[in-house]
Amino acid sequence: MLAVLILLLVSVPLLELYVIVQVAGGLGTGQTIVLLLVVSVVGAWMVRRSGLGVLNQIRTRLAQGELPGNELVDGLLILLAGAFMLTPGFLTDVLGLFLLFPPTRVAVRSVLVRRYSQRITVAGRTGGAGAPGGTGRSGPALDAESFPNDSDDRFT
Numbered sequence: 001m002l003a004v005l006i007l008l009l010v011s012v013p014l015l016e017l018y019v020i021v022q023v024a025g026g027l028g029t030g031q032t033i034v035l036l037l038v039v040s041v042v043g044a045w046m047v048r049r050s051g052l053g054v055l056n057q058i059r060t061r062l063a064q065g066e067l068p069g070n071e072l073v074d075g076l077l078i079l080l081a082g083a084f085m086l087t088p089g090f091l092t093d094v095l096g097l098f099l100l101f102p103p104t105r106v107a108v109r110s111v112l113v114r115r116y117s118q119r120i121t122v123a124g125r126t127g128g129a130g131a132p133g134g135t136g137r138s139g140p141a142l143d144a145e146s147f148p149n150d151s152d153d154r155f156t
Contacts, residue, residue: 016089023090039093043085046100050078073109081105 024032054074061068077099084096098104 012092013089016087016091019090020088036088036090036093039090040086040088043093043096043100044082046097047078047082047085050100051075051082054078070109070113073112074105077105077108 020032020036023035027035054071058068058071058075061071081096081099084092084099087093087096099108
């Protein structure tokens with residue numbers, strides 16, 4: 001995994017630089033810089049708009065007493081899209097836009113949920129604090145009436 005991360009950290013900036021040089025060769029340097037700035041500003045606006053929408057969905061789900069699972073994954077994807085949009089370059093901008101559009105974000109979310117849902121354990125499944133009838137302890141609930149009544153006056 002570390003090797004993949006290092007490869008990405010080296011290759012993505014080189015690919016971005018290559019694409020920027022190619023676009024500048026066709027459009028001109030000034031127009032390419034303006035295009036990069038416009039895409040970043042529009043992307044930041046889209047991230048803000050999408051992020052506020054997902055935040056409202058999270059609040060609604062919490063107010064209804066439900067866990068906002070899909071909304072949290074959407075929020076993470078929008079945050080990632082914002083990072084891509086603010087990174088200078090056309091390739092990362094395309095990837096950020098891909099994550100910002102709801103249909104493609106839903107597709108990415110479903111892949112991520114399917115892939116990582118087996119790695120997530122829920123406390124309710126093990127009888128923990130969130131389980132129906134769970135006590136938050138690993139053992140059974142204690143019954144106070146089953147203990148003998150001490151008539152010791154030390155604690156009164």
